Amino acid sequence: MALADTMGAICAFLNLPPNSRTSTIESKTNLIRPGKLGETLTARSKLLNKGRTLMLLYTEIQDSQEKLVAVVIQNQIVIKSPQAKDA
Numbered sequence: 001m002a003l004a005d006t007m008g009a010i011c012a013f014l015n016l017p018p019n020s021r022t023s024t025i026e027s028k029t030n031l032i033r034p035g036k037l038g039e040t041l042t043a044r045s046k047l048l049n050k051g052r053t054l055m056l057l058y059t060e061i062q063d064s065q066e067k068l069v070a071v072v073i074q075n076q077i078v079i080k081s082p083q084a085k086d087a
Contacts, residue, residue, distance in 0.1 A: 001029050003043050004072035008057040011045035012076035015055060019081040022055070027074040033067060040064050053078050 005024060012022045035041050042062050049056040054075055061070040 001027075001070075001072070003041065004029065004045075004059040004061060004070060005074065007043045007045040007059050008072065008074045008076065011047055011057050011059075012055050015047050015050055016078060017080075019083065021079050021081070022076045023079065025054075025075050025077045027072060030071045031069075032071065033063075033069055035061075035063055035069050041069060042066075048073075051078075 005027060008027075009022065009024065016022055041064075043059055044062075045057055045059040047055060048058050054077060057074050057076060059070075059072040059074070060068065061072075063069050
């Protein structure tokens with residue numbers, strides 16, 4: 001879950017408007033199978049929807065055989081800086 005939350009946050013950060021920050025406000029994790037100790041896991045995040053105040057992100061985690069380990073959907077809030085001017 002920590003890997004998926006970090007990947008979702010990075011994806012959200014890369015899609016933020018200027019003078020904004022983000023925070024996870026909701027996250028749903030489906031754990032499908034365990035990752036094995038010492039195995040390399042791969043995480044891929046995708047922005048599904050970008051609104052003015054919320055972003056919806058989807059993350060998949062796969063093992064070294066490309067089998068699905070977990071699926072995570074999360075909402076990230078967009079927090080504008082108080083100094084930011086509305087366009």
